[in-house]
Amino acid sequence: MTRRIIHLGLFLGILILILSIHYTRIDSEDKLTWQTNWRVGPLGAFNRPENHSNKTETYENMVGQNHTEKHNEMEREEGQNAEIKKYDIIQKDRIENNESYKGLTNIFPENKNNSTSKALVPNLVHYVWLDMKGKLNFEFLHTVSMISVHKRWKPDKIFLHVYQKNYPHGKWWDYVKNNVSGIKIVEHEFDELTIYGEVPKYVEHMADFLRIKILREYGGIYIDTDVIALRSLEPLRHYDHTQGVGLVGTALSNGVIIAKKTSILLELWLEAYRTYNKIDIGKETSFWQYYSINVPRTLADIYPRLIHIEKDTLVRPKIKSYSLEPTKKYVWENNYSVHVWHRALPVPKSPGEIKDLQDEYLLKEVIEYIWYDKPPPIR
Template identity: 30%
Template sequence: MHLTGIEGSSGTNKSVPVYKYKDKCLREELYDQCWDGKPVPNIVHYIFFGIYKLSFVQFLSIWSIHTIQKPCVILIHGDTQLSGPYWTYLVRTIPNIIRVRKTPPKEIFKNPIKVIQHKSDVVRLEAVRDFGGIYMDNDQIILRSLDPLRNYNFTLSHEFDDNLSNALIMSCRNAPFVNLWYKEYASFNTSLWSHHSCILPYKLLQRYPHLIHVENKTFVNPDFRHRSIIFDGNFNWSYNYAVHLYIRFYNLKHFNFIDIRHLNTTIGSVARYVLYGHRELCSD
């Protein structure tokens, strides 16, 4: 893999197919082409609302899913055309990226949705419900194949003992659990930050445990309360399927391929593993 010079490259989006979200032919074609006998198809979903230039961490997320999960297709749902050297490198290197036009919803069940994070919470459920597959936050990094978990109809992971994270969602198409979760948005209240996204699925787990497989913090560890160890310490992520980086709390403008070669931190070892196949500090 030749990563040198990515920051200075340029290009266009002309090679990336673009479809409308409601294109039924796209859904059926992908479902047929990506069907391999497992309940959850190997289709990956990202949501980019209001983002124009791909960051290094977002590149790292997509690169991790491409190299480790090897999905049938990567769907980029959003309302903007992504650009920048990292995006250019991805579309030149990964042949199975598809852009899906999706406008951020203004309401759900007549309840207003005011912040972009809540809009994304709704659309990620719609995406895995309508297409099936694996939803990824754009600062979620895959560390090993999710294929063993694709045998379950629906999978989430604890972040804390009393919640379930929605940063990584695995679902068959029209999974009963995701349909129940979506219907609960009839009571959505924009002033409750994480209730419908993390607390509500945990409550549904108590009522419908047979509809969901739950991982014990293998998608999100370190958790939100211990997120500083990602950038300031070293965490043993050997047992993780993925790690969530919580990038909105950090200034990562100067975070790039050169930095991660010598960072003796969790993010350094994770980035080196994804990009170079090893965790060790680089010698030069």
């Protein structure tokens, strides 16, 4: 009888242990990390695993798994879209235990800001120029961007990634070649310009995907051709990965990405792209918004120690704030760069048009600062 009681006690103890490890807290700073599969759904939201299967999957099968009919029925009962296929995203225990990541910097360090005294990100700047038909105009704004990077960020090298031999052309590209040193052109073939075998719907989708692949290969700083550098990025090169908040809510802009090539967030972001054109993301969002800005925001929420976030200093201010004095004062005191929202704001086509911009317009001060080395007004 005593032996049976002992056996029963052992059985109950093992059962309690199994249930207790169903989830675990990383620490008080991090969110609850469940020991089942996080799945990525529409709008970049990661759905809690209690809604999904608990089956164990290999690393190779972490992406591309469809729901069983049973789970589709559960989704119908919950009023969700049964057609949406949710795909796995790598979670904490898989990252830490997978051989692919051995030897990399600890992704959950004691230093919650993940900053070091030594620069982690190489001082390399990357632009992407995907002119598929050789007809894009290299404009004055693009020239200002490259001149600003050359003057203010002083990179060891500037890489311009192009499609085949469709290089930029025209007088403003000639100006850049004659005035900016250290530019290296990297040609990409068409087979490199697919998203895990899927032909992108728009060239912008390919450019968004390619910038992540480039940073995984080289490390450094990716910058859009309509971003203007204002002051040294050196402080931000001491983090594994840095992005800024953009214009859409709290979503992260991919207009400037500062990352070492072993950034785990870059790897997770690339994995999310395996679902490109394979899931219904719903009508509330676009492919661009889903993959380019929502996914990195969601990853940052789940794994806050993988990324350093700059709220206002990389791609802001917002469009409506360009003429406000407090905004201009803040920009000149704090911003590393500004994103010129050229589709919504007047942008000069040549140096002669700078004077035509309104005096209270921030962009006028920014371009004069780069083109003429004119100091910003004292406020």
